[in-house]
Amino acid sequence: MQYAILCYHDENVVCAWSKQQDDAVMARLAVVQEKLARQGKLGPVVRLLPTTAATTLRKDREPPLVIDGPFAETKEQLLGFYLVDCASLEEALEIARELAAANPGGAYEIRPVGVFNPGSASA
Amino acid sequence: MTDVAWIGAVLASARPHAMAALLRYFRDLDVAEEAFQEACLRALKSWPQNGPPRDAAAWLIMVGKNAAIDAVRRLKREQPLPQEEEISDLSDAEASTVARIDEADYRDDILRLLFVCCHPELPATQQIALALRIVSGLSTRQIARAFLVSDDAMEQRITRAKARVAKAHVAFEAPSAVDRSERLAVVAAMLYLLFNEGYTAGIAEAGSRAALCDEAIRLCRLLLRLFPTEPEIMALTALLLLQHARARARFDSAGSVVLLEEQDRQLWDKKLIAEGQALVDKALRHRRPGPYQVQAAIAALHARAERPQDTDWAQIDLLYGALERMQPSPIVTLNRAVAAAKVRGAKAALDMIEPLAGKLDGYFYFHGARGAFLIELGRREEARLAFDRAIALANTPAEATHIRRQLDRLASPSPQKNLGFGG
Numbered sequence: 001m002q003y004a005i006l007c008y009h010d011e012n013v014v015c016a017w018s019k020q021q022d023d024a025v026m027a028r029l030a031v032v033q034e035k036l037a038r039q040g041k042l043g044p045v046v047r048l049l050p051t052t053a054a055t056t057l058r059k060d061r062e063p064p065l066v067i068d069g070p071f072a073e074t075k076e077q078l079l080g081f082y083l084v085d086c087a088s089l090e091e092a093l094e095i096a097r098e099l100a101a102a103n104p105g106g107a108y109e110i111r112p113v114g115v116f117n118p119g120s121a122s123a
Numbered sequence: 124m125t126d127v128a129w130i131g132a133v134l135a136s137a138r139p140h141a142m143a144a145l146l147r148y149f150r151d152l153d154v155a156e157e158a159f160q161e162a163c164l165r166a167l168k169s170w171p172q173n174g175p176p177r178d179a180a181a182w183l184i185m186v187g188k189n190a191a192i193d194a195v196r197r198l199k200r201e202q203p204l205p206q207e208e209e210i211s212d213l214s215d216a217e218a219s220t221v222a223r224i225d226e227a228d229y230r231d232d233i234l235r236l237l238f239v240c241c242h243p244e245l246p247a248t249q250q251i252a253l254a255l256r257i258v259s260g261l262s263t264r265q266i267a268r269a270f271l272v273s274d275d276a277m278e279q280r281i282t283r284a285k286a287r288v289a290k291a292h293v294a295f296e297a298p299s300a301v302d303r304s305e306r307l308a309v310v311a312a313m314l315y316l317l318f319n320e321g322y323t324a325g326i327a328e329a330g331s332r333a334a335l336c337d338e339a340i341r342l343c344r345l346l347l348r349l350f351p352t353e354p355e356i357m358a359l360t361a362l363l364l365l366q367h368a369r370a371r372a373r374f375d376s377a378g379s380v381v382l383l384e385e386q387d388r389q390l391w392d393k394k395l396i397a398e399g400q401a402l403v404d405k406a407l408r409h410r411r412p413g414p415y416q417v418q419a420a421i422a423a424l425h426a427r428a429e430r431p432q433d434t435d436w437a438q439i440d441l442l443y444g445a446l447e448r449m450q451p452s453p454i455v456t457l458n459r460a461v462a463a464a465k466v467r468g469a470k471a472a473l474d475m476i477e478p479l480a481g482k483l484d485g486y487f488y489f490h491g492a493r494g495a496f497l498i499e500l501g502r503r504e505e506a507r508l509a510f511d512r513a514i515a516l517a518n519t520p521a522e523a524t525h526i527r528r529q530l531d532r533l534a535s536p537s538p539q540k541n542l543g544f545g546g
Contacts, residue, residue, distance in 0.1 A: 052351065053402055
């Protein structure tokens with residue numbers, strides 16, 4: 001079963017991390033990711049740029065409307081996601097707990113994947 | 124990451140929101156700052172046990188407000204004639220709950236907070252120092268180090284700035300659309316200055332001053348989150364990101380400035396460039412051009428070139444032409460001439476800058492660029508005179524070194540083509 005682990009956090013807080021703090025979080029996450037990769041459980045990992053760089057296309061009207069910024073104005077923003085392959089929700093939660101220990105604050109949404117097309121664009 | 128470092132980041136990120144709201148309640152920078160400090164102290168006591176609240180800014184506003192009101196009450200008791208109406212005013216403020224506050228509610232508060240720091244009577248250095256103190260929450264010592272002055276001198280500078288601002292009577296009503304865009308422009312200019320304070324530092328000071336660049340970018344992103352549809356704010360953020368992306372390539376191991384054309388482009392920060400480029404694209408979609416958009420577009424063209432010879436100088440020449448029309452200045456024309464030299468040759472570039480000789484006679488880059496154009500035209504003796512003048516005007520040893528290298532090339536039998544300034 002594939003799960004997406006969607007990473008939500010207050011962008012203001014993440015932007016307030018010093019370079020050292022950010023690097024430290026990334027280094028700790030890399031350790032967890034390497035372990036998952038060795039176990040063959042880790043799919044693509046994505047870290048998104050700040051929502052200030054986002055553009056939204058509202059397609060519920062014709063022609064679609066282009067809006068600056070993220071789709072939803074929320075306290076915590078979608079900052080990235082992991083794709084993991086695991087046997088059960090319990091295992092996915094266990095992975096999320098390990099990632100959380102390396103990167104405290106915010107929330108992970110664990111969401112089963114319906115369709116996954118690995119695509120062809122180079123990373 | 125320790126708990127305290129973790130909480131520190133949360134407090135820092137909540138600071139502009141909380142300070143802005145507290146300033147609106149108390150209409151006094153010192154009272155607002157004390158209230159915020161008190162709230163932070165209480166947060167450091169209670170958060171490690173209970174975890175940070177979901178809305179840290181709202182928590183800090185509530186706690187800070189109550190603490191300041193208590194302090195005012197205590198003060199009143201010690202005074203013979205309490206001013207009843209003032210106390211009841213504050214009680215009303217206390218009664219209004221700070222439940223869930225959206226960014227939109229903070230928008231004008233934070234803009235006001237930043238605007239207060241940019242009072243036109245304050246010299247630029249005081250504006251920046253005040254913003255770093257009040258909005259960013261840097262300590263006086265940190266700011267003093269960044270400006271290379273003593274702690275006492277900086278303390279005085281900030282105190283004087285606060286006193287002036289207190290007399291300035293900034294309007295606390297919600298601003299009109301015109302006021303809002305004027306405030307935005309003033310704040311944007313201050314953030315650009317703040318960034319440049321860090322950017323123009325030499326490598327020796329880069330450690331303490333690089334923080335100024337980071338802080339300018341952080342505040343710019345904050346402003347953009349509050350005003351997500353302003354193309355000039357998108358562009359300013361992009362401009363800072365694109366310039367900052369080159370930070371690691373701008374100095375060699377000896378601490379000398381490395382010119383843009385000689386930088387190791389592998390050292391440029393791809394992530395910052397991607398973000399900057401995305402913001403330029405977003406801004407240009409609005410078709411409401413402005414000076415920051417032009418400058419960001421120029422920076423993006425440099426960032427996009429994998430090698431110096433890939434640089435789209437023709438486009439840069441056109442963009443500087445547009446900037447010249449928006450903000451005529453001899454400096455812009457000088458920059459345009461450097462681009463024009465690549466596209467239309469050194470003669471055209473020299474013709475462009477000769478009329479500026481009067482205005483830019485005391486400017487290092489003018490004589491440096493002029494010397495470079497003259498070399499290319501084979502007018503070596505005139506070039507030597509221009510470089511001599513440039514060396515005399517060099518602001519840093521690195522600038523002088525660069526010109527001396529040009530003079531060495533001039534002395535060697537085959538003149539090499541090389542110009543281009545800035546890093």
